[in-house]
Amino acid sequence: MSRQVFAYIIHKDGVVDDTAFEMIAAAGKLDPDALVTAVVAGTGAELSAVCDEVASSFVEVWKIDNEALAYIDAEVLRGLLVRILPKDSIVLVPHDHFGMDLAPGLSIKLETAYLPDAVDFEGIEDGKLKVVREEYSGQVSTHVLCDISNGAVITTRPGAFKADESKSANGKIVDKTPEAMEGDFPGGARRFLEVVEAEVGDVDITKSDILVSVGRGIDDEDNMEIIFDLAQAIGGDVSCSRPIVDAKWLEKSRQVGTSGQTVKPKVYLALGISGSFQHLGGIKGAPFVVAINKNAKAPIFQFADVGIVDDILDFVPELADRINDLKSS
Amino acid sequence: MEILVCVKRVPDTSENEIEVNRDGTDIERDDLVYSVNEWDNYAVEEAIQIRDKVGGSVTVVSVGDEEAEEVVRREMAMGADKGILLSDDTFEGSDGKGVASIIKAEVEKRNYDLIMTGAQADEGAGQVGGMLAAMLDWPYASLVSLIEIVDDKKIKVGREIAGGNQEIYEIDLPCVLSIQTGINEPRYVGIRGIRKVASMEIPVHGTSELGIDPESVGESGAQVKRLDYFVPELGEGAEILEGSTDEIIDKLIELLKAKGGIK
Numbered sequence: 007m008s009r010q011v012f013a014y015i016i017h018k019d020g021v022v023d024d025t026a027f028e029m030i031a032a033a034g035k036l037d038p039d040a041l042v043t044a045v046v047a048g049t050g051a052e053l054s055a056v057c058d059e060v061a062s063s064f065v066e067v068w069k070i071d072n073e074a075l076a077y078i079d080a081e082v083l084r085g086l087l088v089r090i091l092p093k094d095s096i097v098l099v100p101h102d103h104f105g106m107d108l109a110p111g112l113s114i115k116l117e118t119a120y121l122p123d124a125v126d127f128e129g130i131e132d133g134k135l136k137v138v139r140e141e142y143s144g145q146v147s148t149h150v151l152c153d154i155s156n157g158a159v160i161t162t163r164p165g166a167f168k169a170d171e172s173k174s175a176n177g178k179i180v181d182k183t184p185e186a187m188e189g190d191f192p193g194g195a196r197r198f199l200e201v202v203e204a205e206v207g208d209v210d211i212t213k214s215d216i217l218v219s220v221g222r223g224i225d226d227e228d229n230m231e232i233i234f235d236l237a238q239a240i241g242g243d244v245s246c247s248r249p250i251v252d253a254k255w256l257e258k259s260r261q262v263g264t265s266g267q268t269v270k271p272k273v274y275l276a277l278g279i280s281g282s283f284q285h286l287g288g289i290k291g292a293p294f295v296v297a298i299n300k301n302a303k304a305p306i307f308q309f310a311d312v313g314i315v316d317d318i319l320d321f322v323p324e325l326a327d328r329i330n331d332l333k334s335s
Numbered sequence: 336m337e338i339l340v341c342v343k344r345v346p347d348t349s350e351n352e353i354e355v356n357r358d359g360t361d362i363e364r365d366d367l368v369y370s371v372n373e374w375d376n377y378a379v380e381e382a383i384q385i386r387d388k389v390g391g392s393v394t395v396v397s398v399g400d401e402e403a404e405e406v407v408r409r410e411m412a413m414g415a416d417k418g419i420l421l422s423d424d425t426f427e428g429s430d431g432k433g434v435a436s437i438i439k440a441e442v443e444k445r446n447y448d449l450i451m452t453g454a455q456a457d458e459g460a461g462q463v464g465g466m467l468a469a470m471l472d473w474p475y476a477s478l479v480s481l482i483e484i485v486d487d488k489k490i491k492v493g494r495e496i497a498g499g500n501q502e503i504y505e506i507d508l509p510c511v512l513s514i515q516t517g518i519n520e521p522r523y524v525g526i527r528g529i530r531k532v533a534s535m536e537i538p539v540h541g542t543s544e545l546g547i548d549p550e551s552v553g554e555s556g557a558q559v560k561r562l563d564y565f566v567p568e569l570g571e572g573a574e575i576l577e578g579s580t581d582e583i584i585d586k587l588i589e590l591l592k593a594k595g596g597i598k
């Protein structure tokens with residue numbers, strides 16, 4: 007019998023997240039013979055539209071339709087999924103802020119193994135799946151064996167698997183709502199109140215053509231000046247990685263990444279930024295990326311077009327001076 | 336409020352470049368500087384602030400070898416009231432579920448209102464908190480970047496989502512929260528602070544104190560096992576500019592001009 011793999015589909019405002027199609031590719035790598043079923047939760051017309059779109063790529067789509075799922079709370083969803091997912095199945099969930107809320111507990115409730123943040127699969131042997139992961143924010147990779155003989159919940163890193171968007175599946179949509187709603191409505195101990203939107207800052211980095219982005223390598227708030235000087239010299243705006251916001255050296259609206267802003271500049275300078283996937287996830291539109299980092303093995307050099315291995319505290323002021331000289335001459 | 340904070344001792348990535356050792360069995364451990372997992376420091380700070388506001392106590396707990404005691408002590412120097420080390424030879428090689436079940440056994444020995452973990456640790460997993468909550472059947476919220484105490488039965492939390500936005504929930508106690516960096520500004524701990532707690536006793540609990548089956552944890556209980564460390568086949572990567580600083584700057588300015596990177 008073919009292995010059953012389920013992919014939990016993230017969607018927002020009627021738009022299916024890219025990770026949906028990435029999980030088809032991930033499931034194919036996991037087991038080429040797998041039957042992949044999409045699981046979609048939500049309500050009303052929006053859910054129907056999402057199911058139709060997903061059905062063009064998945065052979066089967068399970069939907070859970072309930073008014074209370076207009077905004078999906080992972081605690082509620084977990085309770086519903088446990089009722090419909092067959093024992094021993096493999097469940098794929100994107101490793102994002104939603105998946106991190108849902109998935110670890112789901113593996114406990116389904117009594118299966120849990121494998122977080124997979125970036126690649128390298129086959130199954132004796133009921134054990136060989137998975138590629140990263141540790142220390144991508145500084146090293148590992149092979150991990152995950153015992154999937156009783157199924158598994160696996161989160162896949164967004165962007166790590168190349169999306170399969172062949173629209174040839176014409177899948178059938180199965181309504182799993184009655185089964186999911188059997189019993190008390192789950193999740194009562196945590197109640198969703200509202201979404202608070204991010205504060206708007208003084209610059210909108212999502213509109214900038216040139217970003218001078220600074221990371222933890224800057225080391226001290228007093229050094230921030232050299233970044234602003236360079237930005238002024240080249241006519242760009244200053245953005246940053248998360249630790250700079252955590253330290254309160256810049257406002258949150260300047261943070262690039264999955265929990266910050268998504269930017270689409272023409273040129274991106276990454277200064278003292280290691281290149282974690284959460285940071286890179288906020289850089290879209292294939293800009294020309296220059297990385298300056300004193301560690302020649304920093305992951306950012308795999309992402310950048312041009313790299314300079316140097317200390318930003320020395321290099322950046324010199325660069326700014328030279329550009330200013332050029333301009334005044 | 337009785338608060339338990341889970342802390343892990345990890346190689347400090349701001350002090351070390353992490354490299355694979357020669358045969359790929361481990362990372363290069365010589366001269367590694369260890370510290371408490373960055374995220375856990377925020378969790379302990381938050382716990383201390385809550386205790387100072389509403390009363391109660393903060394206990395820090397770590398699963399690890401005897402060296403993990405140093406991070407427990409450091410967090411006590413920050414202001415935690417108690418420390419517990421969960422340590423046993425049979426714990427070695429535990430996967431996330433193993434660690435969560437060891438902590439669960441400790442949790443069941445006392446009445447806690449709130450358990451906090453970091454959002455993730457050195458392996459980038461982000462799993463222990465969510466598993467622990469599910470094992471205890473307590474509500475859970477991950478990536479928490481705001482906590483407000485409502486009363487002794489419930490709290491309000493903000494979870495970080497995309498775009499810098501926050502989801503706000505009301506959540507009943509007892510619960511488990513995973514804490515995101517930036518929620519507060521962890522206080523500095525000096526040598527003096529460490530000295531102050533140097534003589535405080537940190538009990539060590541193993542399988543017998545915790546009443547867990549040694550087979551269910553450690554290497555033997557693990558469903559997930561690391562095979563090796565490696566450096567992936569690198570793709571093209573960046574073109575690294577070489578030469579004197581002057582030459583590099585010339586080249587870079589030329590490139591930036593061509594790409595519209597200088598206005």
Ligand SMILES: Cc1cc2nc3c(=O)[nH]c(=O)nc-3n(C[C@H](O)[C@H](O)[C@H](O)COP(=O)(O)OP(=O)(O)OC[C@H]3O[C@@H](n4cnc5c(N)ncnc54)[C@H](O)[C@@H]3O)c2cc1C
Pocket residue numbers: 103143220221222223224246247248249261262263264265266267277278279280281282284285288298299300301304316317318319348349454455478
């Ligand atoms: C759920 C979640 C969401 C997240 N969202 C985001 C997000 O939106 N955006 C984000 O950025 N991060 C995010 N993170 C954090 C992310 O995982 C990394 O911790 C973070 O991106 C690291 O920032 P960094 O590269 O500046 O720091 P580090 O990883 O510490 O890297 C600093 C770099 O600077 C280099 N360096 C040090 N000194 C110098 C010097 N003098 N000269 C040159 N180079 C130097 C070092 O070699 C190193 O490569 C998120 C994490 C989680 C768990």
Ligand SMILES: Nc1ncnc2c1ncn2[C@@H]1O[C@H](COP(=O)(O)O)[C@@H](O)[C@H]1O
Pocket residue numbers: 340341342343344372374375396397398399431434451452453454455456457458459460461462463464
């Ligand atoms: N060995 C450990 N001892 C105590 N707490 C841990 C341990 N491992 C993980 N944790 C907790 O779980 C959080 C997330 O870690 P992880 O799930 O390993 O990414 C950490 O920030 C800690 O709070």
